[in-house]
Amino acid sequence: MTTQRIALIPGDGIGREVVPAAVAVLEAVGRRHGVGFSYDEFDWSCERYLSEGAMMPADGLDLVRGHDAIFLGAVGAPGVPDHVSLWGLLIPIRRSFQQYVNLRPIRVFEGLDSPVRAAAAGAVDLVVVRENVEGEYSEIGGRMGRGFADELAVQQAVFTRAGVTRLVDYGLSLAEGRRSFGSVSPPARTGRLTSATKSNGIVHTMPFWDEIVAERTALHPAVRWDQEHIDALSAKLVLDPARFDVIVASNLFGDILSDLAAAVAGGIGIAPAANLNPPREFPSMFEPVHGSAPDIAGRGIANPIGAIWTAAMMLDHLGHVEAAAEVESAIAGVLAAREVRTPDLGGTATTTTFTQAVLDQLGTR
Ligand code: NAI
Numbered sequence: 623m624t625t626q627r628i629a630l631i632p633g634d635g636i637g638r639e640v641v642p643a644a645v646a647v648l649e650a651v652g653r654r655h656g657v658g659f660s661y662d663e664f665d666w667s668c669e670r671y672l673s674e675g676a677m678m679p680a681d682g683l684d685l686v687r688g689h690d691a692i693f694l695g696a697v698g699a700p701g702v703p704d705h706v707s708l709w710g711l712l713i714p715i716r717r718s719f720q721q722y723v724n725l726r727p728i729r730v731f732e733g734l735d736s737p738v739r740a741a742a743a744g745a746v747d748l749v750v751v752r753e754n755v756e757g758e759y760s761e762i763g764g765r766m767g768r769g770f771a772d773e774l775a776v777q778q779a780v781f782t783r784a785g786v787t788r789l790v791d792y793g794l795s796l797a798e799g800r801r802s803f804g805s806v807s808p809p810a811r812t813g814r815l816t817s818a819t820k821s822n823g824i825v826h827t828m829p830f831w832d833e834i835v836a837e838r839t840a841l842h843p844a845v846r847w848d849q850e851h852i853d854a855l856s857a858k859l860v861l862d863p864a865r866f867d868v869i870v871a872s873n874l875f876g877d878i879l880s881d882l883a884a885a886v887a888g889g890i891g892i893a894p895a896a897n898l899n900p901p902r903e904f905p906s907m908f909e910p911v912h913g914s915a916p917d918i919a920g921r922g923i924a925n926p927i928g929a930i931w932t933a934a935m936m937l938d939h940l941g942h943v944e945a946a947a948e949v950e951s952a953i954a955g956v957l958a959a960r961e962v963r964t965p966d967l968g969g970t971a972t973t974t975t976f977t978q979a980v981l982d983q984l985g986t987r
């Protein structure tokens with residue numbers, strides 16, 4: 623039996639409620655597929671920040687460097703500025719482990735009605751490939767004249783040839799591996815790539831992004847591609863989400879688009895994400911898209927789908943492809959039965975009841 627060493631960081635708020643749900647599903651599907659897991663749990667969180675002055679210990683990165691993967695719930699709590707929790711934990715992990723792809727798939731499941739009329743179940747199946755270590759989320763900049771009328775803040779976006787190239791290449795190889803894209807005619811042999819840009823308004827970095835996208839796509843003639851300005855793309859994602867397949871986007875655009883896509887699919891509680899280091903020099907990190915949801919934390923009603931689907935992405939990354947597919951179809955099965963769902967999806971189920979329904983569904987396969 624293979625044993626996978628997982629670093630668990632439940633974090634804050636509902637992160638602590640959805641991580642146990644994902645672990646229960648991993649255990650169950652692992653038993654069926656001969657995969658064992660050993661977990662090292664870390665209390666890195668805003669609570670730790672408040673008591674010890676840091677989100678994680680100084681040698682934190684070294685403590686998780688040797689794991690096969692990192693599984694994180696969510697961090698963030700009232701009383702700790704959000705940039706402290708993000709820059710004290712998530713961003714150092716993403717950057718030190720060169721997790722330069724943030725992969726965020728979205729599907730409209732049967733039985734889960736989208737708030738968007740155009741989003742039929744089965745028709746929406748897209749992936750946002752977000753650049754995860756540079757771009758608009760940079761440390762370069764500063765503030766001057768604090769408190770004065772002429773106070774100013776400058777924040778520099780950083781786009782590198784290497785950074786954009788590897789991200790676009792990842793999107794292209796993902797598109798090449800995806801099924802024929804249903805709504806185009808004649809059906810394409812591969813998936814389709816859309817580049818999110820804003821080269822009309824942002825005159826240096828975005829034209830550079832566009833040039834690299836054009837260079838890299840030219841090397842993959844089988845993949846159909848187009849580019850859209852982020853504002854128009856946002857509108858199209860709501861009006862006609864089925865036309866999209868693989869969307870490559872900068873750090874900021876990808877962050878916003880993936881929450882939008884999650885909302886189109888029925889809610890942010892279902893959306894999974896993987897922070898990938900594709901060359902596998904470092905562990906990758908898996909975390910649902912949602913945050914710590916302080917408004918519902920502690921009530922046991924958080925939707926665990928995002929975390930459970932994230933666990934399936936982790937299984938897939940670790941090479942347990944069948945186990946991953948089983949988890950995803952167990953989620954789909956529970957939703958299609960239209961009986962058990964958490965309050966964010968209009969139901970009354972608790973996190974535990976929903977998780978049990980997924981476990982029962984796994985058992986019937
Ligand atoms: P959020 O995702 O925590 O919540 C947004 C809304 O969606 C809330 O109304 C919440 O109740 C609901 N929601 C989110 N996940 C849900 C789930 N699984 N089930 C049911 N409802 C769910 O985003 P928000 O409110 O902007 O941020 C709250 C805190 O989380 C902040 O401190 C923020 O910095 C942090 N955050 C952390 C992230 C991470 O750790 N990766 C990502 C996003 C936000």
Ligand code: MG
Nearest residue numbers: 877878881911
């Ligand atoms: Mg986000």
